[in-house]
Amino acid sequence: MATFDARAAKQLAAGQHLTVNDAPGLRLEATGSTRTWAYRYKSPINGLMKQLKLGAWPEMGLAQAFAAWGDAKAVRDAGRCPASEKRLARATEKAPEKAEQVLTVKRLLYAYIDRKLEGNITRKHLVEARSVAENQLGDLADVPAAGVTRAQAYDLIDAKRSFPVAAANLRRLLGAAWEWGHDSGRLSEEVPNWWRLILRGQLKSKGKVYTQGLDGDHEHQGRAEKVVLTLDQVGVLLRFLPNMSRLVEELLTLYLWTGTRGVEICMMEAKELTEEPDGLWWTIPAAKQKMRRHELAMDLRVPLLGRAAEIIRRRRGAAGEGGWIWPAVNKSAKVPHVQQKVIGVAVWHHRPNNTSRPEHRRARFPHDFPAFGPHDLRRTVRTHLSAMGCPENVAEAVLGHIQSGVAGVYDRYGYDKERRHWLGEIAARWEASAAAARP
Numbered sequence: 001m002a003t004f005d006a007r008a009a010k011q012l013a014a015g016q017h018l019t020v021n022d023a024p025g026l027r028l029e030a031t032g033s034t035r036t037w038a039y040r041y042k043s044p045i046n047g048l049m050k051q052l053k054l055g056a057w058p059e060m061g062l063a064q065a066f067a068a069w070g071d072a073k074a075v076r077d078a079g080r081c082p083a084s085e086k087r088l089a090r091a092t093e094k095a096p097e098k099a100e101q102v103l104t105v106k107r108l109l110y111a112y113i114d115r116k117l118e119g120n121i122t123r124k125h126l127v128e129a130r131s132v133a134e135n136q137l138g139d140l141a142d143v144p145a146a147g148v149t150r151a152q153a154y155d156l157i158d159a160k161r162s163f164p165v166a167a168a169n170l171r172r173l174l175g176a177a178w179e180w181g182h183d184s185g186r187l188s189e190e191v192p193n194w195w196r197l198i199l200r201g202q203l204k205s206k207g208k209v210y211t212q213g214l215d216g217d218h219e220h221q222g223r224a225e226k227v228v229l230t231l232d233q234v235g236v237l238l239r240f241l242p243n244m245s246r247l248v249e250e251l252l253t254l255y256l257w258t259g260t261r262g263v264e265i266c267m268m269e270a271k272e273l274t275e276e277p278d279g280l281w282w283t284i285p286a287a288k289q290k291m292r293r294h295e296l297a298m299d300l301r302v303p304l305l306g307r308a309a310e311i312i313r314r315r316r317g318a319a320g321e322g323g324w325i326w327p328a329v330n331k332s333a334k335v336p337h338v339q340q341k342v343i344g345v346a347v348w349h350h351r352p353n354n355t356s357r358p359e360h361r362r363a364r365f366p367h368d369f370p371a372f373g374p375h376d377l378r379r380t381v382r383t384h385l386s387a388m389g390c391p392e393n394v395a396e397a398v399l400g401h402i403q404s405g406v407a408g409v410y411d412r413y414g415y416d417k418e419r420r421h422w423l424g425e426i427a428a429r430w431e432a433s434a435a436a437a438r439p
């Protein structure tokens with residue numbers, strides 16, 4: 001039987017928790033007035049952390065909590081998610097009651113998110129979808145979904161036209177929810193999907209919004225051009241990096257030294273790093289990659305050399321065995337790691353033509369320096385690999401692209417040796433450019 005200190009449980013402050021020996025994941029959590037048993041675990045379905053409430057203490061004693069934990073753990077060990085099953089059982093019990101309720105826009109959207117999206121999209125996008133359901137529907141939230149008119153749909157999206165990407169995402173999400181409502185029988189086939197019809201082709205991005213002027217207008221970055229930095233420009237950038245925050249300096253360095261995507265870098269975990277005979281390696285799980293849904297997606301092994309290895313070894317020591325290499329700076333952030341947008345905002349902040357926060361003095365990129373974005377560094381790596389004579393299939397493997405056609409199906413070679421060689425060549429190229437760059 002697991003051991004438990006009832007005296008310590010009574011002394012728990014709000015927000016604290018108490019773990020139980022011999023029962024991994026079982027914990028007693030405290031609020032200002034209650035103590036609740038909970039089972040915290042990683043979902044075998046999508047790898048996300050989940051929590052299942054088991055009962056209140058002291059009404060549920062240790063023995064009962066231990067038994068409930070054992071039942072939930074058995075479900076989890078069988079490859080199922082106990083929290084999801086409990087939620088589904090509760091929904092089934094309330095089905096007659098819910099049948100009498102009106103299916104509003106908000107309820108339909110939440111149902112689509114819970115039944116269709118959860119487990120099929122990243123945690124970040126799931127959080128964003130739920131935020132939309134809670135905050136972006138306005139007066140339409142409580143309108144019956146079957147009764148939404150074309151004018152109402154138009155007005156909701158048109159009101160957000162000044163933020164065209166957000167408006168397009170909202171329109172797309174609601175359109176998908178309506179399609180799911182038709183497919184699942186929650187909406188009659190006669191109910192039109194206005195979201196697919198309104199404002200088609202009219203929500204064009206103006207680039208990211210960085211500041212808001214005194215007159216209420218928003219300052220846009222503008223639609224970014226696809227930039228490839230020359231070798232001299234890479235040198236100038238490397239000499240400039242110390243003028244930026246250490247966090248951004250490290251993240252931009254990883255772009256150049258690995259060629260990987262920014263979101264993959266930001267989501268790096270210490271458990272993905274291994275010291276091997278030929279050096280330090282980072283294995284990006286297929287589930288974290290952009291092409292994770294592709295049938296040929298596989299884990300990507302990235303050698304970490306030079307500056308990248310120095311950064312990661314230092315960061316890994318602070319992260320511990322299972323931590324994030326770049327944890328969220330804001331403890332109240334919705335995701336536990338730093339977000340990719342931090343890098344883009346920082347690059348924009350140091351541009352010579354940036355007018356935001358004029359009171360904040362900072363170094364600026366040279367006036368003749370290209371208006372690049374972080375993702376352009378990935379494009380720069382790929383271009384310079386070609387210029388150095390790297391074979392196309394190896395260069396594509398370095399970036400984690402899946403080969404198309406027959407080659408993608410039959411060529412399952414990992415290219416580890418080739419990745420290490422050519423990223424070593426790139427690292428030497430960057431160091432030479434930094435040494436030769438003007439101060």
